[in-house]
Amino acid sequence: MKRFLYLALLTTAPAWGQSVDSTAVTPFPQKSNFRSGFMFELGYGFAITRFANMNAFFRDNQAEFNKKMDRFFVAGMGYRRQRFKVTLHTLLMISQNLLPPNQTGSTLVARPKDMSGLDIFLGYDIANGRNRRFFLNAGVGSFRYEYSLFRATNQPVAFQDILRYTPPGTVSSLYLTTDYWNVNLEMAQREKRKETLQLVGRVGYRRSFRPRAWQSDAYQLTNAPLDRISQFYFQLGIYLSRNKQKSPQ
Structure with a gap:
């Protein structure tokens, strides 16, 4: 029995002396853990915008108003530290009216001519995965939305008489400016290198704090309808981020 035990020890001793293979491939890569980062963003979005009182005014006057989704361009920048993030965004409308309207005759058309806004957000990384981050963002902003009203006709007008x-x-100008609160859920690719491109998408909602009166650049309006913006939106963009590792102890 002792001889058998000695023989077993001698045969297994070389195996004990072997070093662990440091090149073995793990089934999943280690999750990157950059402490902080600066981000610059370019993106594109769609929004469903509603103004209850102004839309009712358009319907009462048989005006064809925008029932499509607004399209807009987004640019922004931000800073992340650990799981918190602060971002600043601006948005500008992309015109949907590159071609003349199809309506002719006496149809009254209410055409969106401007949408612009500025947002500031504070976000928290509520789900921190190996390849993605999910942020819940909340913030405030300022917003302007403008319409022009005209009748689409086939009546010829000499250009030199157009001002008369x-x-x-x-109505050349009807606009609403308002401040609002804004929340969105954001999904972004996790940063993998010190400088990297990341896809980002958001679904959100913005709503005015209080009703505001419609105004005009052409007239001093009295008794104008009060409205609050109500807007659901979706954005898709790209982050260019510069990230920093945790400082060595």
Whole structure:
């Protein structure tokens, strides 16, 4: 029995002396853990925008108003530290009216001519995965939305007379400026290198704090309807981020 035990020890001793293979491939890569980072963003978005009182005014006057989703361009920048993030975004409308309207005759058209806004957010990384981060962002902002009203007709007008020609129903400027609160859920690719590109997407909602009166650049309006912006939106963009590792102890 002792001889058998000695023989077993001698045969297994070389195996004990072997070093662990440091090149063995692990089934999953280690999750990157950059402490902080600066981000610059470019993106594109869609929004469903509603103004209850102004839309009712358009319907009462048989005006064709925008029922499509607004499209907008987004640019922003931000700073992340650990799981917290602060971001600043600006948005600008992309015109949907590159071609003349199809309506002719006496149809009254309410055309969106401007949408712009500025947001500031504070976000927290509520789900921190190996390849993705999910942020819940909340913030405030300022917003302007503008319409022009005109009648689409086939009536010829000499250009030199255009400044003296004002068809009934024509309003060159109707706009609303308001401040609002804003929340969104953001999904972003996790940063993998010190400088990297990341895809980012958001779904969110913005709402005015209080009703504001519609105004005009062309007139001093009285008794104008009060409205609050109500807007659901979706954004897709790209982050260019510069990230910093945790400082060595």
